Amino acid sequence: MPCRSLDESDASMRQRLVNSLSQSFPHSALSKALQCIKEEEEENDPLSSSCFAELRLDKEAVDDDDDELTSLSWLQDSNLLKDIKAGEDDDSLKENSEVKHEHGFPHPSHVPYNPQKHINSKPPYSFSCLIFMSLEESPTKMLPVKDIYHWILSHFPYFQNAPTGWKNSVRHNLSLNKCFKKVDKDRGQTIGKGSLWCVDPDFRPNLLQALRKTPYHPYHQLQMLANPQPAQQNRYLQEFRPQPLAPRIGPNSISPHLFPFLSRRLGGSALDIDSDIKDVAQTLVSLKSWSKAKADNASFAQGLKRKLGELESPRKPRGPVICTENPSVDHTYSITHVEASEDEYVPGSPGSSIDDEYDFGSEEDIDDYSDDEDIDGLNPRHQFKCNSDNLDSEGESGVDEVDGCVSSGNSDSVRTPTKRARLDFGKRLRFEETSEEEKKKIADGADALLNLAGICLARQQTVPSCVEKLDGTNEYSDESDASSVEDS
DNA sequence: CCCTGATTAAACATTG
């Protein structure tokens, strides 16, 4: 919860609030905004007073005060608006707030979104996120298109009155978005027409990243599930009935009962940042070690063999998936992808599941995803704007080739650890072909960056563990990240 | 202004 400066008087705050609202909601939306706040209070939701502000985007968390002023979140802890709301009829106000703008009008980004109430507001989630949520809510992590429709309809009544084109969009997304893939017919039960769809584990971190960037998602999603509407008849939800909201453990925490995957991935931005730092440091150290190893042919060959062994053996630690802040690599259609995955992929490899990495879901789910990878190589969807040329062209430069994992915007960030590790390995092989001068530059750069990263990591006392992991002898999980950070 | 992603519409193919 952003803390308001105490030296700011209520009057000035109110004035600034009104100004801000007037600009943000020119069409009588002020009352709607107030109504939203009042509704939140009336529900006496334990989350409403503390959580959703922290669940704003990471970027917003570091935004300037102006952005905070435009956010209504901090008002939930204050009673500044009570006078304004006094005497207003709740029903009429709500009615007005929902009727006054046309159906399909985008939901104001500064108003907490409740899909069950703002049925005329177009959900602030992309179809990818909607599909992702539906699939994640499924116990089996896979759904036929029909059930995806159903989930969306039951959770976002907006679509009940929306033009039917949204279903087309859903199918379009499923087909075109590389994040989703069809489950092998053999594995899918006989569900009639069509296939089951699931999230491609390769891209699940990207979807999570995208979801996390969506304003107000976690809070309202949780709230929605905690107060299921009668319209919700999704059989998966009936089987997997949400539990009442547990008291929030702390700021920015998501109920693990309702959304285990969200509670982990959205639980704290600091953890992800730490993870990113570790990723960078890991890559840099690795890079340096390889450069150094080249100086000694014997040790180089040994290291090569060891690296190869690590990559070939199952259940070996892999490089971490990097969830980049770069929107171009979130979950889009045009992410650069490893074309050679069919050759590289080891069917049934336990390490192929990202659940392994993040400990998502159940054992069955892990198996599902592992097996699902069997069909990944057969799925031609990755052809969309797949930019393997980029990799090759970058390979000429040497530097980009090697520090691909360092750059948050690099396409490497979207691969499975296994695939990425293999690609990195291939890159390193090519790295060995670059000139000594280039390698020296790279090593120097790595040194410099490592020093920078070392400062951060040392601050959190995670350098030893991080570096220790570089030799591939230790696991690298979010859990350890979380614990290390929490300990510090 | 350009690029990219998201959305929407549409046409067409496939499937049960």
Place this chain on the structure above:
DNA sequence: TCAATGTTTAATCAGG
């Protein structure tokens, strides 16, 4: 045959 499903292309818009 039909409707649902899946694929693909294109146009449009918004945001960076």
